[in-house]
Amino acid sequence: MISVVEALDALFALVTPLDVEWVPLDHAAGRVLARNVAAQRTQPPFAASAMDGYAVHGAAVAPGARFHVIGEAAAGHGFDGAIANGQAVRIFTGAPLPQGADRVVIQEDVARDADVITLRADLDGNAYVRPAGADFLAGDLLGAPRRLTPADIALLAAMNIARVPVTRRPVVAIVATGDELVQPGETPGPDQIIASNNHGLAALLRAHGADVRLLPIARDTHASLALAFDLARGADLIVTIGGASVGDHDLVAAAAGARGMERAFYKVAMRPGKPLMAGRVDGAAMVGLPGNPVSAMVCGHVFLLPLIAAMSGLSARPAPRRSAILTHDLTANGPREHYMRAVCAGDSVTVFDRQDSALLSVLSQANCLAVRPVGDPARRAGDRIAVIAI
Ligand SMILES: Nc1nc2c(c(=O)[nH]1)N[C@H]1C(S)=C(S)[C@@H](COP(=O)(O)OP(=O)(O)OC[C@H]3O[C@@H](n4cnc5c(N)ncnc54)[C@H](O)[C@@H]3O)O[C@H]1N2
Numbered sequence: 038m039i040s041v042v043e044a045l046d047a048l049f050a051l052v053t054p055l056d057v058e059w060v061p062l063d064h065a066a067g068r069v070l071a072r073n074v075a076a077q078r079t080q081p082p083f084a085a086s087a088m089d090g091y092a093v094h095g096a097a098v099a100p101g102a103r104f105h106v107i108g109e110a111a112a113g114h115g116f117d118g119a120i121a122n123g124q125a126v127r128i129f130t131g132a133p134l135p136q137g138a139d140r141v142v143i144q145e146d147v148a149r150d151a152d153v154i155t156l157r158a159d160l161d162g163n164a165y166v167r168p169a170g171a172d173f174l175a176g177d178l179l180g181a182p183r184r185l186t187p188a189d190i191a192l193l194a195a196m197n198i199a200r201v202p203v204t205r206r207p208v209v210a211i212v213a214t215g216d217e218l219v220q221p222g223e224t225p226g227p228d229q230i231i232a233s234n235n236h237g238l239a240a241l242l243r244a245h246g247a248d249v250r251l252l253p254i255a256r257d258t259h260a261s262l263a264l265a266f267d268l269a270r271g272a273d274l275i276v277t278i279g280g281a282s283v284g285d286h287d288l289v290a291a292a293a294g295a296r297g298m299e300r301a302f303y304k305v306a307m308r309p310g311k312p313l314m315a316g317r318v319d320g321a322a323m324v325g326l327p328g329n330p331v332s333a334m335v336c337g338h339v340f341l342l343p344l345i346a347a348m349s350g351l352s353a354r355p356a357p358r359r360s361a362i363l364t365h366d367l368t369a370n371g372p373r374e375h376y377m378r379a380v381c382a383g384d385s386v387t388v389f390d391r392q393d394s395a396l397l398s399v400l401s402q403a404n405c406l407a408v409r410p411v412g413d414p415a416r417r418a419g420d421r422i423a424v425i426a427i
């Protein structure tokens with residue numbers, strides 16, 4: 038059995054970042070920027086007013102000073118001309134500052150009588166001018182790789198980038214296996230259950246940028262598994278669920294082997310998730326997940342999300358961890374790294390008593406996984422342990 042770190046490294050070695058595609062700006066949120074993008078213009082492109090008021094020479098501003106209003110500048114409609122000493126231009130937020138002006142006196146600080154304004158005694162001292170290029174200059178870069186946030190989309194729009202180079206979404210084929218499984222909405226036989234973790238994984242991977250193909254359930258026969266591999270052709274990553282252990286009906290390894298799978302590893306020293314296999318088959322990376330519902334979902338967080346990120350062009354690194362303070366004692370851990378369902382609240386973490394890897398209801402209540410290293414000694418309330426947000 039290999040460690041989780043070794044397994045993750047072996048998985049990263051199975052994939053490379055996918056190719057680049059150009060998408061419309063409004064489809065780019067959540068995608069991974071594949072190349073640095075340079076601003077096509079300077080923002081603001083001109084010195085602009087930050088308030089509604091009057092544009093004047095700053096040097097002439099003083100309580101009681103009077104100016105003659107000679108025109109107006111609005112956003113999208115600048116004042117065509119320059120102001121001289123003793124003159125002002127009525128100006129609105131976002132308008133270009135007229136030539137000769139370097140300050141805006143807000144209208145609250147002005148008394149106006151026809152075309153003459155008089156500055157109030159207690160006027161405030163701000164210039165209320167946004168200098169040209171205060172936000173960014175033409176040629177400034179938004180650096181790749183990064184997953185584009187809504188704020189990034191707004192910035193790219195302001196930079197006048199209408200099409201964005203992003204890494205192609207990884208196509209992931211998910212195959213649930215097992216004679217006992219039927220799809221949600223179907224009527225199970227007396228010995229059957231509803232397939233769940235394939236749907237949970239599809240949701241998880243889609244939420245992290247994968248293009249998921251949820252394939253029909255494969256039965257526990259070589260023919261059905263061979264058909265599943267046929268249907269998975271063209272995917273960048275094939276994820277099978279179940280049939281990974283040592284039982285007589287656990288045929289996934291044999292079926293993958295029959296297709297010439299180059300195996301990277303089988304079995305990882307972790308709990309849940311031990312009977313995990315990986316390799317390359319039919320030109321794609323393949324991960325065979327254990328069938329227990331929580332095992333598959335935990336492996337999704339620990340292995341598949343970092344793998345999807347690496348395929349998307351982001352750096353290859355484990356799921357981010359932080360530390361949290363235990364609210365109670367924990368017994369010593371054994372020889373497998375244990376990912377325990379838990380609830381984090383602020384800086385503290387409470388681990389659920391029930392950790393059986395069949396219990397989806399406990400996973401649904403959890404918002405993090407508490408990570409116990411191999412051989413971790415007993416822990417006391419108040420100790421810090423590592424957690425992964427889920
Ligand atoms: N003698 C041993 N038995 C088992 C071992 C072992 O080391 N020696 N390992 C156990 C561990 S740990 C796990 S995890 C499971 C994994 O087994 P498989 O990957 O072969 O999974 P299955 O047997 O197919 O299914 C296990 C369990 O999960 C249910 N299942 C499967 N797929 C789904 C699905 N898509 N949705 C919902 N539930 C699913 C299935 O019905 C079983 O109850 O092996 C242990 N055994």
Ligand code: MOO
Pocket residue numbers: 307308309310311312327329332394
């Ligand atoms: O390793 Mo299994 O995945 O504990 O349930």
